[in-house]
Amino acid sequence: MALLLIRNNKDYQPWIDALKEADSSIEVVTPETIKDPADAAMAITWKAPKGSYANYPNLKVIGSMGAGVDHLFEDPSLPKDVILTRIVDEKLASDMQEFVSALCLNHIRNLKTYTKLQKEGTWQPTDYKRAKDVTVGILGFGTLGQAVGKMLKNIGFKVMGWSHSKKEVTGITSYMQNELDAFLSKAEILVCLLPLTEETQGILNTELFYKLPKGAYLINVARGGHLVDEDLIEALNTNQLSGAALDVFRTEPLPEDHPFWNQEDVIITPHIASMSNAASVSAQVAENYQRMQNGEELKNQVKADRGY
DSSP: OEEEEEESSOOOHHHHHHHHHHOTTSOEEOTTTOSOGGGEEEEEEESOOTTGGGGOTTOOEEEESSSOOHHHHTOTTOOTTSEEEOOOOHHHHHHHHHHHHHHHHHHHTTHHHHHHHHHHTOOOOOOOOOGGGOEEEEESOSHHHHHHHHHHHHHTOEEEEEOSSOOOBTTBEEEOGGGHHHHHTTOSEEEEOOOOOTTTTTOBSHHHHTTSOTTEEEEEOSOGGGBOHHHHHHHHHTTSEEEEEESOOSSSSOOTTOGGGGOTTEEEOOSOSSOOOHHHHHHHHHHHHHHHHHTOOOSSBOOTTTTO
């Protein structure tokens, strides 16, 4: 049995090296090096070219190379009877904590404004807010959301989380699915960390924006599919939102002619909030491979019916 790697950019060597370091007994192959497609029992993938899975008839497990799994469900060739897994990594969580915290602090201290004033050669102090006076709402209060919430709380922000079920996190208010409107009404900074599912596709839209306090700020570090681009531009132009920080987009790289490039109140980053590192996650992939071989329950399984 072989462990198959499939990536959109074919950057395989770091993963091959890391997996061999984690467990030298594993046969690691790629679509270019596998001799018999029937040998592939487990695939670890990231945005595999559409139709890839149909080439390998004996796959028992398909795992995402990152925390996100929406790319798996977007492929019509995904087998119905395989076990699906994702990456859960402390380093991914800490990277996301730092990134979101930096954006929240950048917003309340007006640092983007000073960048613009510097280019103009203008000395102009502006009012700012203190963390203790600002409420951050985290839309999607799972593993990453709770990690981000804890750091923001430690910085001094008032923090809320929204998710399907109530979460018990000290000092953070947890809202459930039927309490979305109450949650949104208090979120002066809204951080999207939702999984992308049929239910959450396009959730960041005009209807949601106008349930936020006037002048709220949006941070999307989840998936581009959550955001209706045109609705965000309208909310910015009418001052319902004071700005946005976007790390993910429906089309990546963001097309050169996309209107976001010309929105001064939008911060654009190229999907770098939290990136999987082969060396840090290879051990859990190797462990799941051995669990598969031994007929044991796999870690970090994805519920196909929920999409995450």
